Amino acid sequence: MEQGGIDWPSSCRNGTCRTCIGQLVEGSVRYTIDWPGLTPEEKAEGCVLPCVAYPTSDVRIEGSAI
Structure with a gap:
């Protein structure tokens, strides 16, 4: 995300x-x-940590889940 300017x-x-x-x-x-x-x-609810996640497809992530 950071490298992509997000x-x-x-x-x-x-x-x-x-x-x-x-x-x-x-x-x-x-x-x-x-x-x-x-x-x-x-994990079951779909939470992710984008700083260490590698997308395996196009993704859409919404803001803070906490």
């Missing part, structure tokens, strides 16, 4: 601070580590 809150850039949390509305993402900073319930 203004989105972030802080730690490693998935622990949760500043960037959002709701994945469309598309899919993958992580290089298992769901950093997200509970299983948040």
Whole structure:
């Protein structure tokens, strides 16, 4: 998002601070580590951490889910 010029809150850039949390509305993402900073319930609800997520399709993410 940052490289694409999208203004989105972030802080730690490693998935622990949760500043960037959002709701994945469309598309899919993958992580290089298992769901950093997200509970299983948040994962089931579609929450994502864009700072460490890699899109695997076109995505639409809405603002803070917390």
